[in-house]
Amino acid sequence: MRPSIAAAAPITEQPRTDGLVDVAFSVNGERKKLSLDPRVTLLDALRERLNLTGTKKGCDRGQCGACTVHVDDRRVLSCLTLAVSLQDKKVTTIEGIADGDELHPVQQAFINHDGFQCGFCTSGQIMSAVAVVGDGTVRTDDEIREAMSGNICRCGAYPNILDAIKQAQAGRS
Secondary structure, eight states: OOOOOOOOOOOOOOOOSSSOEEEEEEETTEEEEEEEOTTOBHHHIIIIISOOTTSOOSSSSSSSOTTEEEETTEEEEGGGSBGGGGTTOEEEOGGGSSBTTBOOHHHHHHHHTTOOSSOTTHHHHHHHHHHHHHHOOOOSHHHHHHHTTTOOOTTOOHHHHHHHHHHHHHTOO
16 A cells, blocks of 8 residues: 655745735836735836836826826726736836837837827826837727827827827837
């Protein structure tokens, strides 16, 4: 008769008693580990804990798009995303799209076409535009407008934003 081999008990971490949750994810290519209240949004973690203030808090209700960032290369509204849901995910903010001193083509196109006025919505507009350009399937003016419809510009720079996206799609900066 063979002796039975007991399965090893899984190694578990001791639960925290302070109500915080540990989360680790990548932000702009750097691994970050945070202990957060489980109700903290990605927006607040970026701005208040990681000092990445390029992502703007507009409406804080998911209606304006100013807080748009990329999670695993998909655009998300960071004000509606719980930071603790990002374990082992990749987050890219406006601070992470340039290549050193060289602006991302969408950033340069926004400058070339004055795709901003007050600048408050600009980071969210650019992050959405990067996703639209990267998708490669949105081509017509109406398709671009629809793809960007979740980002509000209170100054009304929409024609300039459209021109900037078309420039970036054409590969001109």
